Amino acid sequence: MTNKSLQLGLQDLKLAARSLLRHRRRSALAVGIVAGGVIAFLLAGGFINWILVSMREATIHSQLGHVQITRPDYLSKGVADPYRYLLPEVSTQEAAIKQVKGLKTITPRLAFSGLISKDDATISFLGEGIDPVSEAPITDEISIVSGKDLTESPPDSVIVGQGLAASIGAKAGDRLVLLSTTRSGSLNAVEATVAGLFVTVSKPYDDSVLRAPIELARRLVGVSGATSWVVLLDETDETDAAVATLRRTLDPAQFEVTPWTALADFYNKTVELFSKQVGIVRLLIGMIVILSITNTLTMSVMERTNEIGTAMALGIARVGILRQFLFEGVLIGIVGGIGGSVVGWLLSVSISAVGIPMPPAPGMTEGYLGEIQLSLPLIQDSLTLAIFTTLLASLFPAWKASRMAIVDALRYQR
DSSP states (O other), X not given: OOHHHHHHHHHHHHHHHHHHHHTHHHXXXXXXXXXXXXXXXXXXXXXXXXXXXXXXXXXXXXXXXXXXXXXXXXXXXXXXXXXXXXXXXXXXXXHHHTTSXXXXXXXXXXXXXXXXXXXXXXXXXXXXXXXXXXXXXXXXXXXXXXXXXXXXXXXXXEEEEHHXXXXXXXXXXXXXXXXXXXXXXXXXXXXXXXXXXXXXXXXXXXXXXXXXXXXXXXXXXXXXXXXEEEEEESOGGGHHHHHHHHHHHSOTTTOEEEEGGGTOHHHHHHHHHHHXXXXXXXXXXXXXXXXXXXHHHHHHHXXXXXXXXXXXXXXXXHHHHHHHHHHHHHHHHHHHHHHHHHHHHHHHHHHHHHOEEEOOOTTOSSOEEEOOOOOHHHHHHHHHHHHHHHHHHHHHHHHHHHTOOHHHHHHTTO
C-alpha cells in the first residue's frame, strides 16, 4: 500500500468517525445492536465451551486417560480374544515412556468380562483390572456414591457401577461371585466384596462395569500382564506431543499408541452436535445484525442525500462515497465488537462466580453449578462476526449512496 493510499484511507476513516459522532443516537443504537449480538454469542458459546471442556476432562479422568498404549490391532480385534494382545509390565518400557513431557502417571489395565452373581441374581459385566494407587490420578472424576474406593479397601474388593449394582441389588459390603473364562478356555470364579458403588459421566458405563484390583483380575482370568497402559498428562493440550513422542520411541510393531480423542466416541459426537448449535446461533445473530445495521445505514443515506450530492459536486468520486459508508459500517462493527467482548467477559466472570444451577445429569442424584468459560478463539470469533456482518450490512447502503445522480441528490427534499 502506497503512502497516498494510506493517507486516503486514514482520511476516509476520520470522515466516517465524524459522521458517526455527528449522529450519536443512531450510532449508539447501531453499536448497541452489534454489542448485544456479540454478548449473546459469547455467553452462549462460553456456556457450551464450559460443557465441552468439563465433559472432556470428565471423560479423560474417569475412563480413558490422555493416551492408551496397546498391542497393534487390540482396539479393533481384541474384543473377541483380549488375552492374545497382552502387554508386559510397564517397567519394560520405562526409559521410553519417561521421555514424554508432562507425564503424570502411567498405569496398567486388564480388560475382562464374565458373570456376576449375588444370591439368586446373575448378570453379565465388563471388568477393568487396575492398580488402585497408580490409577487414582486418572479416575478422580469417578464419584463413589456409597462405600469406599479401592485405595482404602482390601485386595479382594471391587467397586461396581451404580446401574450394574442396582441390576442385582448389590450394595457396599455385599459379597459377590465373579465368574469368567480363563485364557485356556476353562471357567474360573472368585469371591469379592463390594467396596463401593460409583457413577461417572457415562450412564452406559455405570450400567455395565465393575473395577477390581489388577491382581484379583489376573487371578480370575489366569493371565499376567495387561491389555493396555493408560497415560495421564499434566495438561490435555500436551496430548499430541505425547503421542508423537511415544510413537517415535516405542516399537510400532509391538505397541500401538492411541490418543483419547480416538476413543471418546460419545464426546466427539457431542462436540459435533454443539458445534452445529453454535453455528446456528452465529447465523441467527449475524442475520439480526445485518438487517438492523442495513436499515440504520439506509436511513443515514436517505437523511444525508443532499450532503452526498454536494460532496460529489465538489469532486468526491463515487468510490470515495462508497468507501466512506463502508468505513462507517466497519467502525460500528469494531466498536460494537470490542465493547460487546468486554461486557461479555465481565458478565461471564460474574455469572461464573455465582454459578448456573444445573439439574442432575443422567445417572446422578445431585445437581451442579455451570459456568461461562470464554476462550481466546471464541472472542476472536465474536470480533470477526461483528466486523464481517457490519461490513456486509453496509454494502447495499454504500452502493446506493455511491450510485446517486448528483442533480437528484442536490434537489432532494428542496
